[in-house]
Amino acid sequence: xxxxxxxxxxxxxxxxxxxxxxxxxxxxxxxxxxxxxxxxxxxxxxxxxxxxxxxxxxxxxxxxxxxxxxxxxxxxxxxxxxxxxxxxxxxxxxxxxxxxxxxxxxxxxxxxxxxxxxxxxxxxxxxxxxxxxxxxxxxxxxxxxxxxxxxxxxxxxxxxxxxxxxxxxxxxxxxxxxxxxxxxxxxxxxxxxxxxxxxxxxxxxxxxxxxxxxxxxxxxxxxxxxxxxxxxxxxxxxxxxxxxxxxxx
Amino acid sequence: xxxxxxxxxxxxxxxxxxxxxxxxxxxxxxxxxxxxxxxxxxxxxxxxxxxxxxxxxxxxxxxxxxxxxxxxxxxxxxxxxxxxxxxxxxxxxxxxxxxxxxxxxxxxxxxxxxxxxxxxxxxxxxxxxxxxxxxxxxxxxxxxxxxxxxxxxxxxxxxxxxxxxxxxxxxxxxxxxxxxxxxxxxxxxxxxxxxxxxxxxxxxxxxxxxxxxxxx
Ligand SMILES: C[S@@+](CC[C@H](N)C(=O)[O-])C[C@H]1O[C@@H](n2cnc3c(N)ncnc32)[C@H](O)[C@@H]1O
Numbered sequence: 001x002x003x004x005x006x007x008x009x010x011x012x013x014x015x016x017x018x019x020x021x022x023x024x025x026x027x028x029x030x031x032x033x034x035x036x037x038x039x040x041x042x043x044x045x046x047x048x049x050x051x052x053x054x055x056x057x058x059x060x061x062x063x064x065x066x067x068x069x070x071x072x073x074x075x076x077x078x079x080x081x082x083x084x085x086x087x088x089x090x091x092x093x094x095x096x097x098x099x100x101x102x103x104x105x106x107x108x109x110x111x112x113x114x115x116x117x118x119x120x121x122x123x124x125x126x127x128x129x130x131x132x133x134x135x136x137x138x139x140x141x142x143x144x145x146x147x148x149x150x151x152x153x154x155x156x157x158x159x160x161x162x163x164x165x166x167x168x169x170x171x172x173x174x175x176x177x178x179x180x181x182x183x184x185x186x187x188x189x190x191x192x193x194x195x196x197x198x199x200x201x202x203x204x205x206x207x208x209x210x211x212x213x214x215x216x217x218x219x220x221x222x223x224x225x226x227x228x229x230x231x232x233x234x235x236x237x238x239x240x241x242x243x244x245x246x247x248x249x
Numbered sequence: 250x251x252x253x254x255x256x257x258x259x260x261x262x263x264x265x266x267x268x269x270x271x272x273x274x275x276x277x278x279x280x281x282x283x284x285x286x287x288x289x290x291x292x293x294x295x296x297x298x299x300x301x302x303x304x305x306x307x308x309x310x311x312x313x314x315x316x317x318x319x320x321x322x323x324x325x326x327x328x329x330x331x332x333x334x335x336x337x338x339x340x341x342x343x344x345x346x347x348x349x350x351x352x353x354x355x356x357x358x359x360x361x362x363x364x365x366x367x368x369x370x371x372x373x374x375x376x377x378x379x380x381x382x383x384x385x386x387x388x389x390x391x392x393x394x395x396x397x398x399x400x401x402x403x404x405x406x407x408x409x410x411x412x413x414x415x416x417x418x419x420x421x422x423x424x425x426x427x428x429x430x431x432x433x434x435x436x437x438x439x440x441x442x443x444x445x446x447x448x449x450x451x452x453x454x455x456x457x458x459x460x461x462x463x464x465x
Contacts, residue, residue, distance in 0.1 A: 048269055052261050052265045052321065052322065055321060055322040057324075081314050234259075235260055236261060
């Protein structure tokens, strides 16, 4: 980061104080059509990525789970079933539009009773130390201004033995796939975004933010830096997405 | 047991996708057989792993909160492991006289779980017609159900006296269609009902017409 405290917003440089606001605009804008776009953009594969995340979480009845940057609550819904009536899931997001879409969706689905909703910033988690058995952040970390700060915050609120799962776009492992993927995300994505949400800019930001996000090994190192042990990652769909896992010893 | 099936350099997307598809099919089917669904609950939390050696594939099955979960990866310790080539597993399933001993299929862990699965699944009675009809309408549902039944007929046991309960378990699991007689009867009843309601509607129309003419 440079002297005058700027950070990237997609490919643009913006003031650090500004990034959160710009990210918020993006998600306010896409909240209503977020689920639809997710299915369209990934051809439904995001459901598979999320299913594997749940499997790797090892979450059991009675556990307490934090789904930060949880948005419209796909993971939260699955966790709510696994932790059962004695467990607890906190769906937290910085953006109240996303949170509202999530809450309405889960309530309609009958997912109630063990889910709590909190507006919170991943960098400054408003929970006591050692609170959660498991934390997930799915397609959220790349939007966070200071990722190291967020990873440390997550480490703090995890119980010893608790695990963090980071599901995020990453670096495709083959040159050809990377090329195809680039074309897709820089040309087709914004176009689809324009058609469905009339908002090409938000989806251009999405493509750019994916590119700027740390690759597999870098993120693994950042997690270790934040204190996590047994850090590892799984490349999915050729590395288009990676699932990182770390344990608080 | 920390699962070693999906290593960090193995792309888990495909097996997970397969698991998701199976999970969807099984659980959709189970909604049409509430009794079995209830029965399954006593198997809760016992993980059954099926490892196919050729082609290499391992899937985990566990009953959890009202559903059968099918997974590519499982953090919970496995209670029972079934292991064999796809061919051997299918053979064991299709020929109930084959005993487990020379089937090429290996069982590890809690064998009792298999017989419990068998017990529940032997009562499996999925109303395919109903399941399909709610999506497709009656007529194609009937035809598809018949095709499904024909396609799976070869796999049904010829003898009810299975040599081993494992073979039984597998065959019973695959015996998922109601008897042809039941289905035909059901379709007949639906047809009768439809004809009756058609007649009723025609009469109503006539009466309404008459009434309208009288009022003029
Ligand atoms: C792409 S969505 C992912 C939603 C959901 N986890 C999913 O996988 O479908 C990213 C979410 O991150 C949220 N977000 C962005 N910055 C955040 C921050 N600093 N703290 C918490 N949430 C944040 C956004 O509001 C948005 O809902």
